[in-house]
Each structure stands twice: as structure tokens, then as C-alpha cells.
Amino acid sequence: MPMHDCNLKRILVIVQRSNGDVFLSSPLIEVLFRTFGRPGIDLLVNSDTLAIAGTLPHIQQIHLFSYSTEGKGRGSQTADLLKRIFRRYDLSINLTASDRSVLFALLSGRRAISAVEPDRKKSWWKRLFLSAHYEFDASRHIIENNTTALDLLGIGSGKPTVSSCHSPQADERVRQMLEGAGIGEFLIVHPGAQYNYKVYPERLRNTLFERLNSFGIPIVVTGGKSLLDLEIKGTLPKLENVHDFIGRTSMDELIALSDRSLAYIGADTLNMHIAASQNKRIFAIFGPTIPGMWSPWCNELHTGTRLNRPVQTYGNITIFQADMPCVSCGRAGCDDRHGVSECLYQIDPVLITNEIDHWLTTFR
Structure with a gap:
């Protein structure tokens, strides 16, 4: 799926896990921003990771999903989010293998890349409908997992580095x-x-x-x-x-x-x-x-x-x-x-x- 020569103007990165997962998505975001000529990059994260998500560079908008028992239920939140992100992006990249996060990737991006479970009984439909996928490998470092999408895009993950910024x-x-x-x-x-x-x-x-x-x-x-x-x-x-x-x-x-x-x-x-x-x-x-x-x-x-x-x-x-x-x-x-x-x-x-x-x- 070589796409490094494509004109991608809008990209969504989905990270529905913990603070560390969100922060360590930054090497991926940095390469996407540099390779595709400063595209508009948005994030979709869990609400309890908003504080660290807000410190990542190159992010225009952050979509939130909450697992809290307060407020809207998960079904209502999912429907509302899909209305906001449906086909808004040239590319979506999902760093988790959960059913909901893969659904967000499939419906938000014209092309969608995602991590999937190694168990094909769980992930067969994801492999079928995604533009490209990779198996989340628990034996590899989270940064190596998070940058695998770059290989699928034909960019190559190279030698990742992590940076942080503050005001x-x-x-x-x-x-x-x-x-x-x-x-x-x-x-x-x-x-x-x-x-x-x-x-x-x-x-x-x-x-x-x-x-x-x-x-x-x-x-x-x-x-x-x-x-x-x-x-x-x-x-x-x-x-x-x-x-x-x-x-x-x-x-x-x-x-x-x-x-x-x-x-x-x-x-x-x-x-x-x-x-x-x-x-x-x-x-x-x-x-x-x-x-x-x-x-x-x-x-x-x-x-x-x-x-x-x-x-x-x-x-x-x-x-x-x-x-x-x-x-x-x-x-x-x-x-x-x-x-x-x-x-x-x-x-x-x-x-x-x-x-x-x-x-x-x-x-x-």
C-alpha cells in the first residue's frame, strides 16, 4: 500500500488506550507530518488521556470517547462520534485492535490502517475490510508497534525518536x-x-x-x-x-x-x-x-x-x-x-x- 507520494490532506490517528500509548504515538505523528507536507492531523483518544494528548505537536483537533459511567452511554457516544468523523479523512490509522476503534478507523478514513489481533477468529473481518493491517505484537516495543503503519505506507519506520514539548x-x-x-x-x-x-x-x-x-x-x-x-x-x-x-x-x-x-x-x-x-x-x-x-x-x-x-x-x-x-x-x-x-x-x-x-x- 505505498502511499508516500499521495496527497493526504487530513489524517486521523486513533489511540484508545492509556496515557503512555497516547504519548508514544508521537514518533508516528511526527513522521506523518513531515512526510505528507504538514497535513491536518486529528486525534481520537479516550477522555482520561486528554491532558497528555493536548501536549502532542501537529494536532489540530482531538475527538474524545469516554468509558466513564457518567453522561452518555457508549452506544450514543459511538454514534455521535461517527457523525463527526464519517469519511472526513483521507487516511485513518488506528493503533489499537479493539472492535470499536477499528470501526472508527474504517468509517472515518477513505483508507484505513489498523492493528489487529493475531487471532484470526477475532480479527477476520478487520483484515477483510481494512486497507492495510498489522498484527499487534506484544513481544515488540510499543513504539515499534505504533510505527509499523509507516512501513505499510511505504515510508519506513526508520530509527524512531521520541520528543515532548511544553509551552x-x-x-x-x-x-x-x-x-x-x-x-x-x-x-x-x-x-x-x-x-x-x-x-x-x-x-x-x-x-x-x-x-x-x-x-x-x-x-x-x-x-x-x-x-x-x-x-x-x-x-x-x-x-x-x-x-x-x-x-x-x-x-x-x-x-x-x-x-x-x-x-x-x-x-x-x-x-x-x-x-x-x-x-x-x-x-x-x-x-x-x-x-x-x-x-x-x-x-x-x-x-x-x-x-x-x-x-x-x-x-x-x-x-x-x-x-x-x-x-x-x-x-x-x-x-x-x-x-x-x-x-x-x-x-x-x-x-x-x-x-x-x-x-x-x-x-x-
């Missing part, structure tokens, strides 16, 4: 916040995550903070206003060099804050991917999450990692995992029901801070 206004607000707190150079610690099973346990977390505090460099703790973030906020130790910024920044300001930092320390979450896109030094604590798909992307090496190791470093990125035979399992906690992740209890904060200290004293 000058956000940067100025962050500058004032840091100046008001007397903070110059600093490290970011992001202890929260979207789900509790990814969060480093409180006892180990507090030991981590105490050891980081002894380095004498300001530690800025970031987080949103979710119940989980606010719960973590209530457990932060009162330490001289630890500054609580949880709940104080918008998404735009969070990106600006990350851009001013020296390094990121924390969970495998959106903030980790943002920091990696800024080529910051990353110290990421991985529980059950599979690195092969979700490891921080190293722009210098154009890759993540597929390995499971207690400590591994590639480029500017270091990942910590438990030394357990079940790691990484990809489950939502050991019970796969958002329960406890035992592996996170087996990652020693001393090991983490030793790596950070070595970097601070040797390479910084």
Missing part, C-alpha cells in the same frame, strides 16, 4: 515555583503510577528518600491529584532536601518541570517516558511490567530493552527489577487483579541509590 508559559510558572522554593539543580522522584500494583512500597520508598536526601541535592517529588497520588503525598517523609510538588502542576507544567531536571527516579509510568523523551538520566523501578514493550526508549540508541535483569543500563537509562524467576510476568499484581506485586518488595533501595550516587559522582 513557554508553563516553563515560566515552573521557573517561579522552583525559584520560590530555592531550588536550582534537582532530581525528580515520581513515586506514583496509574495503578497501585506498580507503586514501590512505602517502607522501601521512604528508605529511598532518606538515602537520596543525604546526597545534598534537591529532590522534587511529582504526582497528580489522583487518590493514589494524594495517598502517597500523605506518606512523604519530612526531609530537608525533599520538596513535595504532588498535585501542584498541570501536564504542561509537569513536562516543563521534567525538562529542567537532571534525572528521573521512579515507577514505569507516563512521567518516565516523558523524561526519556527529553534524554534525561533515567532510573526506573519496574515491577511486573514487561520491559520488551514498555521500557523507556533511548533516543540515542533508538531502542528499549527486551531483557529482564536486576540492574541493567543502556544509554542514559537504568532499570531495576527483582531477581525472581517470575519477572516480568505482565500481570496486574501477583493475582492479576490489581493486588500486591511481590517483586516490588524485592528491589533494594540501597541498590537504587548506589547506582544514582555512582552517576552523580562520576558522570554528572
Whole structure:
């Protein structure tokens, strides 16, 4: 389906998954924008990812779908969305394989490309009606999956890099916040995550903070206003060099804050991917999450990692995992029901801070 010579004026990119999926669609969007001569690119995302979607460059309009129990039902929303997007686009690209997202792609674009399930019993009709398709491959990095459509378009995915952007206004607000707190150079610690099973346990977390505090460099703790973030906020130790910024920044300001930092320390979450896109030094604590798909992307090496190791470093990125035979399992906690992740209890904060200290004293 070579289309790189086509005159595509309007493109819809559909990403109906999490914040990280939306943010890591940016390499695809960047190449589409550059290759097709600044076309109008719109997004269709879930409503709970609007904040990060709004920071992506080259986007003209964002269509929203909500899985919330409030407001319109899913059927009514689907009908309303289809009225707005029906045949409005020269090309639609869907990065998820769900039935609804494929339907949006088929009905919005004159040509439609989508990820599909490997199981042909589920995806036969998608393969039949789509202009082109690719199997979503859970063994590949999410960025490699997201840029596969470029190969189908005859462009080639090349060596993807991830970038992020923020407004000058956000940067100025962050500058004032840091100046008001007397903070110059600093490290970011992001202890929260979207789900509790990814969060480093409180006892180990507090030991981590105490050891980081002894380095004498300001530690800025970031987080949103979710119940989980606010719960973590209530457990932060009162330490001289630890500054609580949880709940104080918008998404735009969070990106600006990350851009001013020296390094990121924390969970495998959106903030980790943002920091990696800024080529910051990353110290990421991985529980059950599979690195092969979700490891921080190293722009210098154009890759993540597929390995499971207690400590591994590639480029500017270091990942910590438990030394357990079940790691990484990809489950939502050991019970796969958002329960406890035992592996996170087996990652020693001393090991983490030793790596950070070595970097601070040797390479910084």
C-alpha cells in the first residue's frame, strides 16, 4: 500500500488506550507530518488521556470517547462520534485492535490502517475490510508497534525518536515555583503510577528518600491529584532536601518541570517516558511490567530493552527489577487483579541509590 507520494490532506490517528500509548504515538505523528507536507492531523483518544494528548505537536483537533459511567452511554457516544468523523479523512490509522476503534478507523478514513489481533477468529473481518493491517505484537516495543503503519505506507519506520514539548508559559510558572522554593539543580522522584500494583512500597520508598536526601541535592517529588497520588503525598517523609510538588502542576507544567531536571527516579509510568523523551538520566523501578514493550526508549540508541535483569543500563537509562524467576510476568499484581506485586518488595533501595550516587559522582 505505498502511499508516500499521495496527497493526504487530513489524517486521523486513533489511540484508545492509556496515557503512555497516547504519548508514544508521537514518533508516528511526527513522521506523518513531515512526510505528507504538514497535513491536518486529528486525534481520537479516550477522555482520561486528554491532558497528555493536548501536549502532542501537529494536532489540530482531538475527538474524545469516554468509558466513564457518567453522561452518555457508549452506544450514543459511538454514534455521535461517527457523525463527526464519517469519511472526513483521507487516511485513518488506528493503533489499537479493539472492535470499536477499528470501526472508527474504517468509517472515518477513505483508507484505513489498523492493528489487529493475531487471532484470526477475532480479527477476520478487520483484515477483510481494512486497507492495510498489522498484527499487534506484544513481544515488540510499543513504539515499534505504533510505527509499523509507516512501513505499510511505504515510508519506513526508520530509527524512531521520541520528543515532548511544553509551552513557554508553563516553563515560566515552573521557573517561579522552583525559584520560590530555592531550588536550582534537582532530581525528580515520581513515586506514583496509574495503578497501585506498580507503586514501590512505602517502607522501601521512604528508605529511598532518606538515602537520596543525604546526597545534598534537591529532590522534587511529582504526582497528580489522583487518590493514589494524594495517598502517597500523605506518606512523604519530612526531609530537608525533599520538596513535595504532588498535585501542584498541570501536564504542561509537569513536562516543563521534567525538562529542567537532571534525572528521573521512579515507577514505569507516563512521567518516565516523558523524561526519556527529553534524554534525561533515567532510573526506573519496574515491577511486573514487561520491559520488551514498555521500557523507556533511548533516543540515542533508538531502542528499549527486551531483557529482564536486576540492574541493567543502556544509554542514559537504568532499570531495576527483582531477581525472581517470575519477572516480568505482565500481570496486574501477583493475582492479576490489581493486588500486591511481590517483586516490588524485592528491589533494594540501597541498590537504587548506589547506582544514582555512582552517576552523580562520576558522570554528572
